[in-house]
Amino acid sequence: MYEFVQEKFLAWTLVLTRVAGMFTVAPFFGDWFIPAQIKVLLAIFLSWLVLPNLQESISLNFPILTLVLSMVNNYLYGLIIGLIALLPLIGLSLAGEIFGTQMGFAMSSVLDPQREEVPLHGELLYTVGLFVFVTIKGHLLLYQSIVDSLKHFSLTSSLMGLNFMSALIEKTGESFIVALKFGVPLIGFMLVVSIALGILSRLVPQMNVFMVGLPLKVLVGMLLMVGLIPVWAEMSVQLAEKTINFIEFFLGR
Numbered sequence: 140m141y142e143f144v145q146e147k148f149l150a151w152t153l154v155l156t157r158v159a160g161m162f163t164v165a166p167f168f169g170d171w172f173i174p175a176q177i178k179v180l181l182a183i184f185l186s187w188l189v190l191p192n193l194q195e196s197i198s199l200n201f202p203i204l205t206l207v208l209s210m211v212n213n214y215l216y217g218l219i220i221g222l223i224a225l226l227p228l229i230g231l232s233l234a235g236e237i238f239g240t241q242m243g244f245a246m247s248s249v250l251d252p253q254r255e256e257v258p259l260h261g262e263l264l265y266t267v268g269l270f271v272f273v274t275i276k277g278h279l280l281l282y283q284s285i286v287d288s289l290k291h292f293s294l295t296s297s298l299m300g301l302n303f304m305s306a307l308i309e310k311t312g313e314s315f316i317v318a319l320k321f322g323v324p325l326i327g328f329m330l331v332v333s334i335a336l337g338i339l340s341r342l343v344p345q346m347n348v349f350m351v352g353l354p355l356k357v358l359v360g361m362l363l364m365v366g367l368i369p370v371w372a373e374m375s376v377q378l379a380e381k382t383i384n385f386i387e388f389f390l391g392r
């Protein structure tokens with residue numbers, strides 16, 4: 140116990156800080172359905188599992204300022220890895236918001252932007268992506284990436300030598316591409332429906348286009364969503380695998 144306190148306690152603290160950074164935003168680990176108390180206990184437990192294979196040791200006379208900077212670096216390191224894994228799911232959520240807007244379900248947020256409301260289709264697509272991510276054991280691979288990062292990025296290293304910004308910019312751009320890939324089919328169908336309703340309003344002026352158009356768009360959108368669920372699942376698998384491979388490549392495995 141004395142040897143652990145003298146040499147491994149501060150190293151465990153830095154590992155815990157890195158794991159806590161991942162728990163802040165990472166898919167599954169940072170989601171709302173896991174209570175904060177469970178997240179804290181799980182972060183402590185997962186960081187404790189790393190200690191038997193941890194080669195680094197930091198004595199108690201380590202400079203305080205350097206220790207604080209190392210804690211900040213480790214937290215940011217785990218945070219950025221979790222954010223890289225989260226960005227594709229954010230793209231799915233954005234695609235769901237596009238669906239909701241096109242179908243008319245997001246009309247309340249358009250009329251009252253200050254009203255906080257959860258986009259239903261965004262949550263649906265995010266849940267599908269998260270389910271696929273967990274199914275292919277992406278959460279375990281994400282934790283393994285944190286463990287493997289200890290071999291390539293020591294606990295006392297600085298972030299200056301790592302090009303995090305290019306990775307974040309690349310994955311952010313991909314998240315918008317994902318949103319467009321998922322959202323363009325419905326946008327195209329809704330454009331056709333709107334053109335058809337415009338022509339119909341000219342042919343039958345007595346018809347209330349608004350009363351007919353809103354339920355028609357909902358019906359077309361729901362049918363399209365049911366037909367696209369298998370496609371979404373397949374694309375989510377490819378997206379999750381690509382994200383995990385990117386993280387492994389980024390860590391130099």
